[in-house]
Amino acid sequence: xxxxxxxxxxxxxxxxxxxxxxxxxxxxxxxxxxxxxxxxxxxxxxxxxxxxxxxxxxxxxxxxxxxxxxxxxxxxxxxxxxxxxxxxxxxxxxxxxxxxxxxxxxxxxxxxxxxxxxxxxxxxxxxxxxxxxxxxxxxxxxxxxxxxxxxxxxxxxxxxxxxxxxxxxxxxxxxxxxxxxxxxxxxxxxxxxxxxxxxxxxxxxxxxxxxxxxxxxxxxxxxxxxxxxxxxxxxxxxxxxxxxxxxxxxxxxxxxxxxxxxxxxxxxxxxxxxxxxxxxxxxxxxxxxxxxxxxxxxxxxxxxxxxxxxxxxxxxxxxxxxxxxxxxxxxxxxxxxxxxxxxxxxxxxxxxxxxxxxxxxxxxxxxxxxxxxxxxxxxxxxxxxxxxxxxxxxxxxxxxxx
Numbered sequence: 477x478x479x480x481x482x483x484x485x486x487x488x489x490x491x492x493x494x495x496x497x498x499x500x501x502x503x504x505x506x507x508x509x510x511x512x513x514x515x516x517x518x519x520x521x522x523x524x525x526x527x528x529x530x531x532x533x534x535x536x537x538x539x540x541x542x543x544x545x546x547x548x549x550x551x552x553x554x555x556x557x558x559x560x561x562x563x564x565x566x567x568x569x570x571x572x573x574x575x576x577x578x579x580x581x582x583x584x585x586x587x588x589x590x591x592x593x594x595x596x597x598x599x600x601x602x603x604x605x606x607x608x609x610x611x612x613x614x615x616x617x618x619x620x621x622x623x624x625x626x627x628x629x630x631x632x633x634x635x636x637x638x639x640x641x642x643x644x645x646x647x648x649x650x651x652x653x654x655x656x657x658x659x660x661x662x663x664x665x666x667x668x669x670x671x672x673x674x675x676x677x678x679x680x681x682x683x684x685x686x687x688x689x690x691x692x693x694x695x696x697x698x699x700x701x702x703x704x705x706x707x708x709x710x711x712x713x714x715x716x717x718x719x720x721x722x723x724x725x726x727x728x729x730x731x732x733x734x735x736x737x738x739x740x741x742x743x744x745x746x747x748x749x750x751x752x753x754x755x756x757x758x759x760x761x762x763x764x765x766x767x768x769x770x771x772x773x774x775x776x777x778x779x780x781x782x783x784x785x786x787x788x789x790x791x792x793x794x795x796x797x798x799x800x801x802x803x804x805x806x807x808x809x810x811x812x813x814x815x816x817x818x819x820x821x822x823x824x825x826x827x828x829x830x831x832x833x834x835x836x837x838x839x840x841x842x843x844x845x846x847x848x849x850x851x852x853x854x855x856x857x858x859x860x861x862x863x864x865x866x867x868x869x870x871x872x873x874x875x876x877x878x
Contacts, residue, residue: 482498482777482780482781483497483498483499483773483776483777483780483788483804483805484497484498484805485497485498487532487763487786487787489690489723489724489763490721490723490762490763491687491688491689491690491691491723492688493576493636493637493688493690493723495532495533495576495787496532496574497530497531497532497801498532498776498780498786498787498788499530499531499532499533499776499787499788499790499801499804500531500532500533500534500535500765500787500788500789500790501526501531501533501534501535501789501790501791501794502535502537502726502728502767502789502790502791503535503536503537503538503580503639503641503694503791504537504791504795504829504830504833505537505538505547505548505550505551505830506519506522506536506537506550506830506833507548507549507550507551507830507833507855507858507859507862508522508550508833508834508837509549509550509551509552509553509862510862510865511549511550511861511862511863511864511865511866511869512553512865512866512869512870513540513543513551513552513553513554513558513866513869513870514552514553514558514559514562514563515552515562515563515565515566516837517837518834518837518838519566519837520565520566520569520570520837521569521836521837521838521839522833522836522837523536523566523569523570523577524569524570524572525798525799525836525837526570526575526794526798527569527570527571527572527573527575527577528572528573528798528799529794529798529799529800529801529802530573530799530800530801530802530805531575531794531801532575532576532787532801533575533576533577533578533636533637533787534570534575534576534577534578535577535578535579535580535639535692536552536566536570536577536578536579536580537580537582537641538551538552538580538582538584538641539551539552539553539554539579539580539581539582539626539630540552540553540554540582540583541553541554541555541581541582541583541622541623541625541626542555542583542622542873543592543866543870543873544588544593544594544873545583545584545585545588545593545595545596545647546582546584546588546589546592546593546866547582547584547587547588547589547646548589548859549589549591549592549859549862549863549865549866550858550859550862551582552579553870554579554626554629554630554633555622555625555626555629556625556629557873558629560629560632560633563629563630563633563635564633564634566633567633567634567635567636568634571634571635571636576636576637576690577635577636578635578636578637578638578639578690578692579626579627579630579635579637579638579639580638580639580640580641580694581623581626581627581638581639581640581641581677581681582641582646583619583622583641583646583647583648584646584647585597585598585608585611585646585647585648585650586598586601586606586608586647586650586656587606587645587646587650587732587733588608589863591863591867592863592866592867592870594609595607595608595609596608596609596610596611596615597609597610597611597647597650597656598610598611598647598650598651598656598657598658598659598663598664599656599657599658599659599664601656603734604734605734606733606734610659613661616663616673619673619676619677620673620676620677620679620680620681621680623640623677623680623681624677624680624681624683624684624685625684626638627681627684627685627689627691628684628685631685631689636690637689637690637691637692637723638681638685638689638690638691638692639691639692639693639694639724639726640674640677640678640681640691640692640693640694640722641694642674642693642694642695642696642713643694643695643696643726643728643729644694644696644728644730644731644732645699645730645731645732645733646732647673648673648674648677649696649699649705649731651663651670651671651672651673651674652667652670652671652674652696652705652709652713653670653699653701653704653705654670654703654704654705655699655701655703655704655705656704657670667709667712667713668712670709671712671713671716674693674713675716675720678691678693678717678720678721678722679720679721682721687721690723690724691721691722691723692722692723692724692725692726692765693717693722693724693725693726694726694728694767695710695713695714695717695725695726695727695728696710696727696728696729696730696731697710697727697728697729697749697752697753697756698710698729698752699729699730699731699733700729700730700731701731701733704731707752707755710752710756711755711756711759714756714759714760715759715760717760717762718759718760718761718762722762723762723763724762724763724764724765724787725756725760725762725763725764725765726765726766726767726789727749727752727753727756727764727765727766727767727785728749728766728767728768728789729748729749729752729768730768746769746775747766747768747769747770747775747779747788748768748769749766749767749768749769750766750779750784750785753766753779753784753785754782754784757783757784757785763786763787764784764785764786764787765785765786765787765788765789766779766784766785766787766788766789767788767789767790767791768789770788770789770790770793771793771811771812771814772810772811773804773810773811774810776788776790776804792814792829793811793812793814795829795832795833795836796812796813796814796832797809797812798836800812815828815845817848820848821852823852824848824849824851824852825848827848827851827852827854827855827856828846828848828851828852830851830855831846831851831854831855832845832846832851
């Protein structure tokens with residue numbers, strides 16, 4: 477495995493797969509599913525365009541194991557009830573140009589989209605804007621097999637790998653946080669117990685897909701909440717992942733719990749979690765990916781050249797310029813122009829970028845950025861429409877509706 481390379485050198489993962497360069501499209505909730513958990517033509521075109529732009533890896537965010545705990549009604553759902561041929565088309569087009577198209581395996585837990593869910597988390601919560609019930613021990617013991625089954629189906633559909641989501645306040649990240657995990661059984665208490673669901677999901681997934689299929693993990697450096705998952709615990713999880721069969725650790729941070737500030741909405745000039753990545757490098761030989769805050773080629777080059785990380789994860793930069801890797805390689809565009817929004821509403825910036833993805837998937841993006849308010853209204857209207865479709869399609873799967 478190479479160290480201290482440049483952005484356009486290949487990278488070999490422990491499973492034996494070689495990535496063509498060090499640039500990845502980080503997982504984003506593109507919300508482009510059709511409301512029945514299946515890909516749309518726009519979603520397929522979006523990932524096809526990203527593949528054509530020169531990425532080594534492209535990760536589809538929040539692909540759900542079941543319909544009951546989705547993050548958004550535009551999420552994909554991949555399980556035994558899915559039409560695998562529709563996923564195969566996405567895998568084929570999004571995996572063109574030697575881009576490895578991976579699915580991020582998601583379960584929103586306490587953050588499950590309330591209109592389509594009965595949110596469940598490690599412990600019961602009754603907070604402003606956030607209520608959930610506690611997962612039972614039987615549900616916990618079933619969870620690893622659900623991750624494994626979706627990963628196996630992804631492999632059968634032709635996707636190039638999977639990423640297990642343990643960051644940003646979703647279920648496995650909730651288990652890691654002492655702020656939200658108050659359990660007294662083997663899944664609560666010390667960090668060795670709180671990381672158990674993640675490690676069990678990895679073990680079951682590896683058994684299902686075999687030794688040659690890439691498995692990544694997305695992990696918070698911290699959830700940036702007082703009393704929550706902190707950097708010292710995160711380093712202990714990294715050390716445990718070093719002893720596991722994962723092929724890549726994607727470091728990020730922050731949470732989508734109501735009222736928490738999103739790291740991606742900040743105004744910082746550099747990568748957000750680079751200092752933590754340097755500490756993580758000391759406790760693992762696994763390839764490290766860093767997601768968050770990369771806005772220029774120089775920042776990405778410096779992070780890889782330093783040896784702190786092996787691959788950089790780009791998200792919003794690739795929404796602004798889908799062909800950025802090829803443009804960087806050709807010295808044609810060193811950084812995209814990022815729009816500035818004054819006093820955006822909570823979730824407004826995310827809505828704007830999400831609707832920009834819709835434009836790219838329809839080949840209708842323009843150099844003129846649209847209005848934030850209109851994008852937010854369009855995003856909310858689409859969610860309402862997809863919610864109706866979701867509830868009708870998954871009537872026998874979605875529980876706890878009132």
